[in-house]
Amino acid sequence: MKNLVKNKSLLNNFLAIFVLAVLMLWAKTYITQVTQFKLGVEGPLQQFLLLINPLGSALLFLSVAFLFKGKRKLTVLIFIYTLMTILLFANAVYYRFFSDFITLPTISQTQNFGDLGGSVLTLLKPYDVLFFVDIFVLIYIRFSKKINFQSGKIGFKMPAAVVAAAIILSIVNLQLAEADRPDLLSRGFDRSYIVKYLGMYNYSIYDSVKTFEASSERASADSSDIAEIINYTNSFSSQPNEKYFGKAKDMNVIYLHLESMQSFLIDYELDGEQVTPFLNSLVKNENTMYFDNFYHQTAQGKTSDAEFMLENSLFGLPQGSAFITKGQNTFEAAPSILKDYGYTSAVFHGNNGSFWNRNMIYNQFGYDEFFDESSYDTADSKNMAEYGLMDKPFFEQSQSLLETLPQPFYTKFITVAHHFPYKIDQDLVSIGKATTGDTSVDNYFQTARYADEAIEQFFTYLKESGLYENTMIVMYGDHYGISDNHNKAMEQIIGEEVTPVVNADLQRVPLFIHVPGMEGGVNHTYGGQIDLLPTVLHLLGVETKNNIHFGTDLLSEEHSEIVPFRNGNFVSPTIYSLDGKYYDPKTGEMLDESKMETAEKLKAMVEEKLHYSDKVVNGDLLRFHSKDGSIKE
Incomplete structure (x- = not known):
């Protein structure tokens, strides 16, 4: 001074x-x-x-x-x-x-x-x-x-x-x-x-x-725009795989939302102890298919983006959350589609109903019920996480609510305990912390174990209640839990340098599809959250040829293994496009010059798909589309 x-x-x-x-x-x-x-x-x-x-x-x-x-x-x-x-x-x-x-x-x-x-x-x-x-x-x-x-x-x-x-x-x-x-x-x-x-x-x-x-865009959109979208989505839609089509016909559907769960946790051992022993056991379950190359595709909407994609097979927006900015749009979401097949639908979430504008947009999706925190006993602070009811009491209290629904039902349970910054009462933990020195990474494993135990308890209830044998259970990770800002600590966890390719692979999240009577196993197909809706509908025996989807059935022989990310990057079995560069996923090295033309074509396809999806959402184009696939004038 x-x-x-x-x-x-x-x-x-x-x-x-x-x-x-x-x-x-x-x-x-x-x-x-x-x-x-x-x-x-x-x-x-x-x-x-x-x-x-x-x-x-x-x-x-x-x-x-x-x-x-x-x-x-x-x-x-x-x-x-x-x-x-x-x-x-x-x-x-x-x-x-x-x-x-x-x-x-x-x-x-x-x-x-x-x-x-x-x-x-x-x-x-x-x-x-x-x-x-x-x-x-x-x-x-x-x-x-x-x-x-x-x-x-x-x-x-x-x-x-x-x-x-x-x-x-x-x-x-x-x-x-x-x-x-x-x-x-x-x-x-x-x-x-x-x-x-x-x-x-x-x-x-x-x-x-x-x-x-x-x-x-909405003000200037008209029915001619939806005609363009129909022609585009028809060009890459996938036919159902006869082996799996209708495998879960007339069954109940339960989605379990695995908050912040990343795939590296599966079979991962911390100090010689499995972090997620129950989820690990499901990988080997004879009626459970586990996808080990399944990627989250969320952007700024994070959890809401994941929900938006699995319900609609539309990408989240490049800015903000469609849940909030497009809450009044017309959608062709799973609950609405399944109404015509006799399904009732409900969401279970032990947090405020206005969070992510859920109490409004769920109506637009066609949900019959939304059980938010007002449906739960949240008086005991020991049962509360920062973002709602802890997973174990959440699942316990959800049981009586679930039993009020007529069958078949389509339901989604949103967990919150395994959420950044991964704080948990040490009286509730059953595994130690990591020791990288990075608090977010070190705490991550304790809440992951707690979530794993809560899911196991819910599976026990489903078996004891008799629901298990007539229910398709789909469990998906919503987004990363540890961002790339923590890659130095993650190198200690995974025991290797986090290169661009390794960093992309850390964006993999678990996907389990359990269907009684279906042959399980590990499926190496590349896919993302955009692909869940057509996959689930085909397993239920529901045709999707009249619907507008930007994903393809993971089990179809025509499934596209190009997985777009919201920022224009993509991964596939042979080429990764990351921040303007192309990589060979097997070697981790820059892509050979001879494959660059193919890479550029795939990049253009990804950008085109994102563009058309944004056009649907921003223009509210589904208001011009009928259930039978025809155009409303």
């Missing part, structure tokens, strides 16, 4: 303060982009772009202060500076868990900030105070009596020159980015590319534009 006072003659001048603010914001943003985000920066050009992209934004946004007079100039400057700092800090914290950036739709999901909520403190770092130190410097300049601030007459030329410099710098930035990454803005499935090339603040502008475009 003494140095500031010594240079008070400079600080009396608004232009000098403006330059100081621009330099501080530029430096802070660049340091944050380098240290807090994994942007995959390579080569001198990308390094240069990462360096300059905050400068144009800082100049442009802070120049708004020139529009005001007197000390209001400085007040507005500090206000805008603070807002930009908050945006930067919020993205840094959000990224620590989600490995992603905040979008406008996620800001609108305020009721869901419980997804960080009580866990947000675990994401904060001691050095986070450095995000705000410079704001106090500016506030000191504004209110210090030792600095006699005089705004003076700046005139028109200087602000105009600043704005012109900002625009020119931004245009040069964009041109260089487009030269290195063609069609950057038109193929913006991956937000990390936008941040890397254009910077945190320009990304926010881009996100706002894309959000507006998506919200305006």
Whole structure:
């Protein structure tokens, strides 16, 4: 502060303060982009772009202060500076868990900030105070009596020159980015590319534009759009496998939602002890098929994205959660389809019904019942996790509710105990922690074991109640539990370096399909959550040729083993496309040049599929589609 006072003659001048603010914001943003985000920066050009992209934004946004007079100039400057700092800090914290950036739709999901909520403190770092130190410097300049601030007459030329410099710098930035990454803005499935090339603040502008475009699609959509979608989905729909079609005909359906469960846990031993002994036993069950190359495909909607895909075979949105932003849409979801086959339907979840807007969108899916926390005894705090009722009392209390449903029923049970930050009363644990030094990773195994035990108890109930022999049980992992921000600790867990290919394989989640009388075993087919709806319907003997699905039956001989991710990446048995590069999954090395043409074609197919799915959701196109496959005019 003494140095500031010594240079008070400079600080009396608004232009000098403006330059100081621009330099501080530029430096802070660049340091944050380098240290807090994994942007995959390579080569001198990308390094240069990462360096300059905050400068144009800082100049442009802070120049708004020139529009005001007197000390209001400085007040507005500090206000805008603070807002930009908050945006930067919020993205840094959000990224620590989600490995992603905040979008406008996620800001609108305020009721869901419980997804960080009580866990947000675990994401904060001691050095986070450095995000705000410079704001106090500016506030000191504004209110210090030792600095006699005089705004003076700046005139028109200087602000105009600043704005012109900002625009020119931004245009040069964009041109260089487009030269290195063609069609950057038109193929913006991956937000990390936008941040890397254009910077945190320009990304926010881009996100706002894309959000507006998506919200305006519904108004301009008509029945001709659904005709295009029908032609597209018909081009890759899969015929049922006769061996499995109708294997579960007229059976009940129970989905068990395995919160944050990743496939590496299956058969994994911690200090010589199996972490998930019951799930491990199901892999060997004669009537259970286990898919060991099944991937989650969620984005910012996380759990809600997983539900959205399994119910509708539509991809989640690139920004935010369709559960919240598209809660009034028309859908062709599993509960609605199965109504015509005599099924009643219900969801069981020991949390607030408004969380993820479930109490609204479940109606749109066609569910008959939603048993939320109001249906459970949640008075005992010992039975409560951060996001609802612990799994064991949840399953116990769900039994009487399940028995009220007429059969056949289609149901989904959403567990919460195995949820970040994986806290659990040590009186409830039956396995030790890992010792990597990373709290999230170390705690992960105790809640996984608890969830495994809860599922075993529920299976026991199903057998004792007589439901087991007439019920198809589908268990799926919803999304990763340990993000790639913890890969250093994960290397200790899995005993190998987490390369791009290994990191992609860590996105595998368990999928178990148990059908009494069906031949089980381990199925190595590549697939994802988008494929669950046609798979389950075909097992129930329900034809899907008139439905609009973007997945294909995992058991069909025509199943596509190209697994798209929401950011445009994909995996397959022969090619992995990850962050703009192609890999051989068997060797982990970059793909041979001779296969690049095939890889590019697959990449284009993935982007096309994501585009058409988004068109259906954003345009609410299913309102133009009838159950018999015809088009409503």
